[in-house]
Amino acid sequence: xxxxxxxxxxxxxxxxxxxxxxxxxxxxxxxxxxxxxxxxxxxxxxxxxxxxxxxxxxxxxxxxxxxxxxxxxxxxxxxxxxxxxxxxxxxxxxxxxxxxxxxxxxxxxxxxxxxxxxxxxxxxxxxxxxxxxxxxxxxxxxxxxxxxxxxxxxxxxxxxxxxxxxxxxxxxxxxxxxxxxxxxxxxxxxxxxxxxxxxxxxxxxxxxxxxxxxxxxxxxxxxxxxxxxxxxxxxxxxxxxxxxxxxxxxxxxxxxxxxxxxxxxxxxxxxxxxxxxxxxxxxxxxxxxxxxxxxxxxxxxxxxxxxxxxxxxxxxxxxxxxxxxxxxxxxxxxxxxxxxxxxxxxxxxxxxxxx
Amino acid sequence: xxxxxxxxxxxxxxxxxxxxxxxxxxxxxxxxxxxxxxxxxxxxxxxxxxxxxxxxxxxxxxxxxxxxxxxxxxxxxxxxxxxxxxxxxxxxxxxxxxxxxxxxxxxxxxxxxxxxxxxxxxxxxxxxxxxxxxxxxxxxxxxxxxxxxxxxxxxxxxxxxxxxxxxxxxxxxxxxxxxxxxxxxxxxxxxxxxxxxxxxxxxxxxxxxxxxxxxxxxxxxxxxxxxxxxxxxxxxxxxxxxxxxxxxxxxxxxxxxxxxxxxxxxxxxxxxxxxxxxxxxxxxxxxxxxxxxxxxxxxxxxxxxxxxxxxxxxxxxxxxxxxxxxxxxxxxxxxxxxxxxxxxxxxxxxxxxxx
DNA sequence: ATGAAAGCGCTAACAC
DNA sequence: GTGTTAGCGCTTTCAT
Numbered sequence: 001x002x003x004x005x006x007x008x009x010x011x012x013x014x015x016x017x018x019x020x021x022x023x024x025x026x027x028x029x030x031x032x033x034x035x036x037x038x039x040x041x042x043x044x045x046x047x048x049x050x051x052x053x054x055x056x057x058x059x060x061x062x063x064x065x066x067x068x069x070x071x072x073x074x075x076x077x078x079x080x081x082x083x084x085x086x087x088x089x090x091x092x093x094x095x096x097x098x099x100x101x102x103x104x105x106x107x108x109x110x111x112x113x114x115x116x117x118x119x120x121x122x123x124x125x126x127x128x129x130x131x132x133x134x135x136x137x138x139x140x141x142x143x144x145x146x147x148x149x150x151x152x153x154x155x156x157x158x159x160x161x162x163x164x165x166x167x168x169x170x171x172x173x174x175x176x177x178x179x180x181x182x183x184x185x186x187x188x189x190x191x192x193x194x195x196x197x198x199x200x201x202x203x204x205x206x207x208x209x210x211x212x213x214x215x216x217x218x219x220x221x222x223x224x225x226x227x228x229x230x231x232x233x234x235x236x237x238x239x240x241x242x243x244x245x246x247x248x249x250x251x252x253x254x255x256x257x258x259x260x261x262x263x264x265x266x267x268x269x270x271x272x273x274x275x276x277x278x279x280x281x282x283x284x285x286x287x288x289x290x291x292x293x294x295x296x297x298x299x300x301x302x303x304x305x306x307x308x309x310x311x312x313x314x315x316x317x318x319x320x321x322x323x324x325x326x327x328x329x330x331x332x333x334x335x336x337x338x339x340x341x342x343x344x345x346x347x348x349x350x351x352x353x354x355x
Numbered sequence: 356x357x358x359x360x361x362x363x364x365x366x367x368x369x370x371x372x373x374x375x376x377x378x379x380x381x382x383x384x385x386x387x388x389x390x391x392x393x394x395x396x397x398x399x400x401x402x403x404x405x406x407x408x409x410x411x412x413x414x415x416x417x418x419x420x421x422x423x424x425x426x427x428x429x430x431x432x433x434x435x436x437x438x439x440x441x442x443x444x445x446x447x448x449x450x451x452x453x454x455x456x457x458x459x460x461x462x463x464x465x466x467x468x469x470x471x472x473x474x475x476x477x478x479x480x481x482x483x484x485x486x487x488x489x490x491x492x493x494x495x496x497x498x499x500x501x502x503x504x505x506x507x508x509x510x511x512x513x514x515x516x517x518x519x520x521x522x523x524x525x526x527x528x529x530x531x532x533x534x535x536x537x538x539x540x541x542x543x544x545x546x547x548x549x550x551x552x553x554x555x556x557x558x559x560x561x562x563x564x565x566x567x568x569x570x571x572x573x574x575x576x577x578x579x580x581x582x583x584x585x586x587x588x589x590x591x592x593x594x595x596x597x598x599x600x601x602x603x604x605x606x607x608x609x610x611x612x613x614x615x616x617x618x619x620x621x622x623x624x625x626x627x628x629x630x631x632x633x634x635x636x637x638x639x640x641x642x643x644x645x646x647x648x649x650x651x652x653x654x655x656x657x658x659x660x661x662x663x664x665x666x667x668x669x670x671x672x673x674x675x676x677x678x679x680x681x682x683x684x685x686x687x688x689x690x691x692x693x694x695x696x697x698x699x700x701x702x703x704x705x706x707x708x709x710x
Numbered sequence: 711a712t713g714a715a716a717g718c719g720c721t722a723a724c725a726c
Numbered sequence: 727g728t729g730t731t732a733g734c735g736c737t738t739t740c741a742t
Contacts, residue, residue, distance in 0.1 A: 007477075008719060019729045024721055035727065053477035057416040058719035061734050066412070068459075079445040080662065081645050086441040090434040093462035102480065104423075105460045107448035122362075122408035125457065235649040261646060268649040290436050291616060294590040294623035296651040307435065363735060374713045379737055391711065413735035417718050479719095 007050045015046035023047070027054070060124070068102040069317055070126035072117045074133045076107035081234040081261060083289040084306045085132070088154065091310025092130065099318045101127075121149060128317045130154060133204075150320035152313050156330060157203040167320060168330045169312045173204050176302045176335035177211025177256070178218075180284045183300075183337055184254045185219045187344055189282060192216065193227040193252035195241040195262050205258055208286060212256055227252055231262055238265025246273050253281060254343075260285040260292050260301055267295065267342070278344030288338050298340035305333055362405045370401035378402070382409070415479070423457045424672055425481035427472045429488045431462035436589040436616060438644040439661045440487070443509065446665025447485065454673045456482075476504060483672045485509060488559075505675035507668050511685060512558045522675060523685045524667045528559050531657045531690035532566025532611070533573075535639045538655075538692055539609040540574045542699055544637060547571065548582040548607035550596040550617050560613055563641060567611055582607055586617055593620025601628050608636060609698075615640040615647050615656055622650065622697070633699030643693055653695035660688055 009027075013020045018039060025033050026043040046052075060066045071092060079085055089105075096103050104126055106117050118140050120126045128150035134141060134157065145151050145165050156170040184192050194212045197205040209228070216223050229244055231237025238257060245252060246269065257263035263285035270281050277283055277297055285292065285301035292299040312333075316326045339345050364382075368375045373394060380388050381398040401407075415421045426447060434440055444460075451458050459481055461472050473495050475481045483505035489496060489512065500506050500520050508523040539547050549567045552560040564583070571578050584599055586592025593612060600607060601624065612618035618640035625636050632638055632652055640647065640656035647654040667688075671681045694700050 006719090009721095010719080020720080021722080021730080022728060025728085028721085030722090033727080039727080051477065053474055055416070055719050056478040056480045057412045057421070058734090059721075061410070061412040061416050061719080061736090062721045064734080071460075076445060076448060079441045079448075082441075083438075086434045086437075086444075089441075089460070090431060090462065093431060093434075093460065094464075097462070102475075103460045103462075105426075105444070105448065105458045107445065107452065107458075109449075119408055120457075122406065123411040125411045235646045239649055264646050265649045268651065268653075271651055291590045291619050291646075294594055294620045296623065296626055298623075361735095364737095365735080375736080376713060376738080377711085380712085383737085385738095389711065394711080410735050413718090414737075415718095416720085416735080417737045419718080 007052045009052070009054065011050055012043065012046045012052050015050060016042040018043060064124070066102075066125060066127050067100060068104050068126045069096050069314065070104045070106055070117060070120045070129045072106045072108060072129060072131045072134070074108040074131075076109055078133070078233050079107065081232075082259070083261065083291075084259075084287060084304070087306035088132065088310040088313075091307035091312075092314045093310075095311045095314035096318070099314070101314075101318060118144070128152070128321045130313045130317055150317060152317045152320065154309055154313050155204045156332075164329070166329060167316050167326065169309045169316065169333065170330065171304045171309075171333045171335040173207030173335070174211040174214070176286070176304075176337070177208040178215045179211075179335075179337050180256055180286070180302055181212045181215035182219070183339070183343065183345070184256065184282060184284060185215065185221070187254075187282065189254035190221050191227070191250060191252040192221075192254045192256060193229070193245050194256045194258070195229045195231055195238055195245075195266060196258040197232060198230050208256075208258055231258070231265075233259060233261060235261045235265035235268070238262030239269045240265075242266035242269035246270070246275075251275075251281065255281060255283045257283065257285045260287040260289045260299060263299055263301070263342075264295060267299075271296075277342055282344045283342040284337075285342075292338075293340060295342070297342050300340045300343035300345070301338055302335050303338045304335050308333060361410075362407045364407070364409065366405055367398065367401045367407050370405060371397040373398060419479070421480060421482050422455060423459050423481045424451050424669065425459045425461055425472060425475045425484045427461045427463060427484060427486045427489070429463040429486075431464055433488070433588050434462065436587075437614070438616065439614075439642060439659070442661035443487065443665040443668075446662035446667075447669045448665075450666045450669035451673070454669070456669075456673060473499070483507070483676045485668045485672050505672060507672045507675065509664055509668050510559045511687075519684070521684060522671050522681065524664045524671065524688065525685065526659045526664075526688045526690040528562030528690070529566040529569070531641070531659075531692070532563040533570045534566075534690075534692050535611055535641065535657055536567045536570035537574070538694070538698060538700070539611065539637060539639060540570065540576070542609075542637060544609035545576050546582070546605060546607040547576075547609045547611060548584070548600050549611045549613070550584045550586055550593055550600075550621060551613040552587060553585050563611075563613055586613070588614060588616060590616045590620035590623070593617030594624045595620075597621035597624035601625070601630075606630075606636065610636060610638045612638065612640045615642040615644040615654060618654055618656070618697075619650060622654075626651075632697055637699045638697040639692075640697075647693075648695060650697070652697050655695045655698035655700070656693055657690050658693050659690050663688060 009020045009023045013023045023043055026040050130152045132154045153168040156168040196209050229241035231241045285299045288301045288303035292301050319326050364375045364378045368378045381395050485507045487509045511523040511525040551564050584596035586596045640654045643656045643658035647656050674681050
């Protein structure tokens with residue numbers, strides 16, 4: 001396919017007038033081996049001139065290492081609408097590259113058929129695995145973890161019997177949801193609706209629902225199932241769900257949306273109905289996507305840090321692979337409530353700072 | 356690292372009572388080789404029972420193939436704010452998986468140091484390369500293409516002397532920008548502003564600027580450089596740019612935004628100024644991101660098809676690798692103008708259909 | 711129809 | 727210090 005003849009370590013050795021061993025020793029800077037400075041130079045020069053790049057397959061065949069990290073994204077279809085994943089990807093890629101790893105992206109559609117990433121592991125394509133949005137009923141992952149394969153979860157999910165073997169980055173979704181809901185309660189709201197994701201979806205979104213209910217309960221507000229609606233991650237689903245909520249009176253006076261995209265859709269529905277935000281209905285979102293400050297009105301929301309989560313996941317994983325397990329098995333990032341105007345706590349003024 | 360002993364083709368052969376050759380023959384379904392049905396069965400069973408997965412490194416070492424596609428994203432920081440890339444990723448991943456390829460994601464920060472993906476190629480980590488957002492001054496890629504390495508560009512960029520060697524998916528940005536601008540002109544606007552990206556950025560955005568200018572010129576409207584502002588891909592930059600535009604009178608009566616995210620930011624600035632959309636200022640975007648129908652008001656915009664572009668890129672690339680070059684070297688996707696309400700052509704009514 | 715043997719490009723234990 | 731040699735696990739002629 002390529003016109004150029006392949007450059008192997010043999011060619012380099014020839015040109016430098018040494019053996020392939022020496023080439024390997026020099027290029028890999030093997031510690032504890034002293035090579036004459038002049039030889040060293042010659043090898044480096046030869047490699048440079050020939051544009052030598054070691055064959056990854058050969059190297060990994062003998063070393064057992066691939067210098068590649070697997071990143072599994074189940075529910076890949078969310079890539080289309082969710083703003084969390086790309087930012088995570090960015091952070092993950094950043095650190096991976098810094099540490100000399102490639103990223104193999106595995107987008108999984110159907111997680112119930114979980115052979116997808118197992119093949120990566122068994123086929124020795126990757127040195128470690130970061131998993132996003134895994135399903136509760138995924139059976140392959142626990143086995144992998146139990147066997148000691150380096151795995152980092154993004155977003156934690158409790159696994160009976162495996163708690164002390166799991167490495168994870170996460171945010172405390174329950175606490176954040178409580179904070180968001182309590183904020184609305186403190187503003188005087190009692191009819192607070194919630195739009196979340198289909199029940200069988202992420203564990204993370206169940207957290208938000210749980211936090212929402214706990215906050216209501218703590219405030220002595222009775223929980224009305226009719227005020228909880230299910231959508232997916234899209235603005236369209238938020239729009240639909242909000243329309244349903246607005247179909248019967250009394251309206252809720254506040255909404256805690258499962259994410260910012262849903263919030264955007266819901267806000268469109270509210271505007272359409274001729275109601276004002278936050279005067280008629282206050283809105284709080286979740287994610288703090290980059291466009292949140294520019295919504296109408298600017299969205300009050302919970303800030304999670306996808307970029308940071310990506311960075312940390314890559315750091316933990318590379319550490320794990322290289323035998324430096326992170327100090328803490330579970331890193332829980334803060335998820336502060338960013339108060340803008342959609343909740344009614346602030347009056348209209350300059351756009352709040354972005355991120 | 357893994358507790359389990361590695362399963363090699365040897366183990367399978369042992370268990371099935373055949374040689375490794377036979378195992379390879381059976382598992383790879385090598386054409387032109389007849390193997391007794393019973394032997395075949397035994398091998399398959401043994402492999403199944405042992406959970407055998409061929410070692411990728413070994414296989415690629417001997418075959419020279421990796422079954423891996425490289426996807427290079429330069430300007431990786433755009434992952435954070437741009438909605439185009441994740442959708443593209445989704446489409447690309449979808450088709451890649453279908454065709455039996457893995458995806459190696461290479462996020463490049465600094466494209467002027469373009470060793471990044473060259474290592475992938477020379478190190479034989481990938482069978483082909485898809486490149487998004489490459490820079491005009493990238494010097495490695497032409498060399499790769501010239502050598503016959505399978506490369507597909509996402510978004511075309513003219514390369515003198517290489518036109519007949521390039522494979523690309525693209526949309527006609529100039530035509531789309533003309534359509535968008537002309538639409539505004541037809542609505543009676545003559546003071547039409549444009550917010551685009553920094554000049555040294557993508558070729559694609561230069562297209563939009565060019566189309567904008569051509570449309571103005573064709574309508575006999577003088578081009579005023581003061582009405583063109585530069586931002587990056589973010590809503591924040593759109594907000595800032597619009598504020599600048601609103602700083603001096605007369606205001607533009609219409610805006611053609613370089614992308615939807617910028618449009619969102621600009622719309623926030625317009626609202627903040629107490630002006631109405633579209634009555635005071637009409638807005639047209641570019642991209643048709645999934646949330647466009649839910650903006651306030653719903654955004655008139657140009658629909659490009661990132662998912663489709665991703666699919667096609669993966670199709671072209673796998674075809675190229677397997678010796679089935681696509682019929683057309685350059686596939687140019689339509690980019691229709693989706694008219695919603697922000698341009699003022701439609702009056703307020705139900706939210707337009709999503710995508 | 712099946713098996714023996716060579717070799718892909720590299721690293722690392724062992725000689726010299 | 728540097729070269730020789732033996733694999734890593736697989737595919738693939740070439741014999742049988």
